[in-house]
Amino acid sequence: MKFTLASAAAILSFASSAAAHGGVIKWSVGSTTYTGWQPYNSPSGQVTPGRPYSSYDPILSPTGATIHCNNNGESGPSQQSITVAAGQEVTAYWSQWTHAEGPVTVYLAKCSGSSCTGFSSAGAKWFKIAEQGLISGTLAAGKWANGQLMANLKWTAKIPSSLQAGAYLIRFETLALHQANTPQFYPECAQLVVTGGGSAFPASNYLVSLPGAWTATDPGVKVDIYSEAAKTTTTYKVPGPAVWSG
Template sequence: MFIASLAVLSSFLVSQAVAHGGVTTYVIGGERTTYPGWQPYNTPTGQKSIGRPYSVSLTYFSKISCNNNGQASAGQLSATVAAGTAITAKWSQWTHAEGPVTVYMAKCSGSCSSNSSNSLKWFKIAETGLISGTLGKGSWGNGEIMKTLSYTTNIPASLAAGEYLIRHELLALHQANTPQFYPECAQLIVTGGGGKTPSGSYLVSLPGAFSMSDPGVNVNIYAADAQTITTYKVPGPAVWNGQ
């Protein structure tokens, strides 16, 4: 019975991974350089990716940094990218239009492969929340992901060279007061740059940057007032502009 239950659970998780999708590819500098993302529905044995291992979705915070225990994979790779270069995450599919997209980075101490993502300090480099309309009937960052299955941002041109984790998160708000987090991380080696790093309120811990009671997390898009509210604050710190 226990073995059968595990088999059913495994099948469910695979179906959820396929249904919601994940970052299948990271594209650096247009289409010139591509790297495979992590494949959570395949065996980890033999996988070589710049993506950190991850599961499917999270409704709790203990693994919110990279959707795993904080570790690199056995076949972990890192992508070299010049500061100021565009990086695009591509998803296999995405099915939830309501909610924000955020991109964070964290500087590693030495090699990122020896760093736990849970112990790093993170800063936000991009976000797309409520674009237009109301909380209940508006256009969201997640809706844009559904159209293109991709999200592009630039590594800050002034960022100091070094090894970093980059973290893309889709926060799905389609279930009332039951937010679903889909964070994924990848390893980068940033070159060039202007030697700057964020400080103060731009730096946060994950977990720690927000909670389930955060007004940007605990959202009921079906409530009566949500049909008229036209403002939304994306959870977490302000976006670091490179200054």
């Protein structure tokens, strides 16, 4: 195979783009900040509430086996949990982000014990607590949640104030739609211990498995923002279940 300057530049561009996706470098609740997982560092000695994952690369299959927390389901070797009162906000901070088109969603999953350490995210039942997709304009030239993330490099979600106390995984997902009909999923998870609250918990129609909550043919997944139709379409359906607010 013969390499040209153009092909070499394309390869370098792809590599730079993969590295430039970034990830969550820290989490915060109130005035307390926690270090995020560092995928390119040794797992040993990483003390963080973030669940481990191996790279910034996207998950390209809408039904990918690791789409729950970007790993096989395991907790980290020195796993922390964030203590947060129901009704408080959790903020995730990204190192960088490069894709302006697509939604941001936030999910919770209750763990079976008093801590999520050792609980596999692969078997969790998830419910959505926040979502934002197309904010204004058209699919082709509109303002998206991912654009806000790219500008601010952080996203905040409120834990429902009536949620029953317990151990939970929180999952922030960015879905990049900048490649026609080739969605890129970027999920990141962290462990929480929710205190206070009430007795509320979502009914079964709000609970989903990941993978399983969407397919490649769902309208929010199979999107071509460069099509003629996208130039006039002003609505977008975020994949997954309805938001549960408590």
